[in-house]
Amino acid sequence: MNRLLNRLPFQPLTLGLMAAGLLTLAGLGLFATRSQAADTAKPGAATATKPSLTVTTTQAQSGMLPIKLAANGSVAAWQEASVGTEVSGLRVQELHAAVGDYVQRGQVLATFAAESVQADVALARAAVSEAQANAAEALANADRARAVQGTGALSAQQVNQYLTGELTAKARVESAKAQLDSQLLRLKHTQLLSPDSGTISSRTASVGSVVGAGTELFKLIRQSRLEWRGEVTSAELGRITVGTNVVVTSPTGAQYKGRVRMLAPTVDAATRNGLVYVDLNGAVAGTKATPGAFKPGMYARGEFELGSSGALTVPQTAVVVRDGFSYVYRVGADNRIAQLKVQTGRVVGDQIEVQSGVKPEDKLVAVGGSFLSEGDLVKVVEAPKAASKPKEAVAPEKTAQAATK
Structure with a gap:
């Protein structure tokens, strides 16, 4: 009983302290909430969405682009001569030319053993001398027969024999x-x-071999001239004429300008392709001393220059290929991104033709479009200017106008 009485005076004090603590915590929470709300309501607070990327913009440019027709084909010799022997049964004694050598007209390529031929020449000379001696005797007999002809010293038959012998000897x-x-x-x-x-x-x-008449010993690329034989479909063959300029690129990257020399009169029935023969100006068959960029049998790519036409172009960096389609990214007035599907065409240098999907006034992301999606917010900055010579001062009005374009 006494213990209970001793506790009673302290029980209200404990309850009061607990209530005071709860009120203090509630007050602190309310103050924090109000402070946070006040901070949020301050002007200039970062409530806007952060830009996804900082970009520079570009616009489609109109101009004239060349019309080119690409084709593939083989490099071949303009004409190839077959060089062989005209004498049968002779042994090759020495070879004076090898593969890759450049030779001149009339230069000795090979020599054959000539002992047997020289012996035959000596026999033929002796036969000529013998025939000439017999002809001299026959001529003398014929002269005597003509001298006594009609005197009865020789019969007509004998005279005819001497005269015939003269003709036979000759x-x-x-x-x-x-x-x-x-x-x-x-x-x-x-x-x-x-x-x-x-x-x-x-x-x-080969040295020591005995060859027959007509055996081919060498092949010669005449004048070291090469040509490119491009394969063109029958539908495109009519766009090419004799004299059309062509740029042919070898697998090594070397380029030569050529001119169409001839169009094939027929089209392959299996492939429906026709051949276009192009003379390569300046391209010659390489020698051992000066290897050439083109070699017969090499596969090369060529472009026929068919004129030019107007087109809209953008930098290649502005075009992004996704899932097999080409896209550009337009920056709107609110700096939001709109993804545009485009149809691309010719490529000239770092520019690519845009055939549809873009207007000249559209502002397009110049670089980095692959990191953007539809509706993204971007920050637009001016493209850095390349270092160049100092230019004359521009009026502020003109500068402001250029900045607003």
């Missing part, structure tokens, strides 16, 4: 001379000469 001399000429020609052919200037593209001859 014919034998001519025959012997022809045989000698033939052997001299064989002797001349023991040296194989180049029929034209050009580059040796193939050599099948």
Whole structure:
């Protein structure tokens, strides 16, 4: 009983302290809420959405772009000569040209063993001498027969025999001379000469081999001239004419300007493609000393220059390809992004043609469009100017007008 009485005086004091603490906490919470609300209501508070990206803008430019027709094809020799021997049964003694050498017209390419031919020439000369001696005797007999003809010293038959013998002897001399000429020609052919200037593209001859007449020993690219044979569809073949300029690019990146020399008179029935023969100006078959950028058999790409036409172009960096489609990003008056689907065309340098989807007055994101989406907020800044010579001062009115464009 006494313990209970001792506690009673302290119970109200405890309850009061607890109530005071609760009121204090409630007051602090209310003060924090009001302070937060007051801060939010202050002018200049960051309530706007933060821009997604800082960008520069560009606009489509109108101008003239070249019309080009691209095609693929093979590089080939303008003409290739087959060089072979005209004498049968001769042994190759020495070779004077190899693959890749540039040779001149009349230059010796190979020599054959000439001992047997020289012996035949000596026999032919002896036969000519013998025929000439017999012809001299026959001529003397014929002269004597003509002198006594009609006197009865010789019968008519004998006179005819002497006269016929003269003609026969002369014919034998001519025959012997022809045989000698033939052997001299064989002797001349023991040296194989180049029929034209050009580059040796193939050599099948080997020292010591015995070759027959007509055997090909060398192949020669005449005058080292090359041509490009472009494959063009039958529908596009009519757009090309003789004399059209062409730019041909090799796999190494080297470019040569050419001109259409001829159009094929027929079209391949399997591929429906026709060949266009283009002379490559300045492109020659490479030699061992000076390798060329083009080689026969090489596959190359060419562009036919067919004129020019007007077009709208934008920088290539402004076009983004997504899911197989091309897009540009227009910046609206509120700096919000609108994604526009466009149809692209020709590419010239760092510019690309936009055939549809863009107007000249549209402000487009110049770089970084791949990081944006429809409705994004961006911050627009001026593009940095390239370093150049100082320009004359511009009036403030003109500067302001340029900034508003």
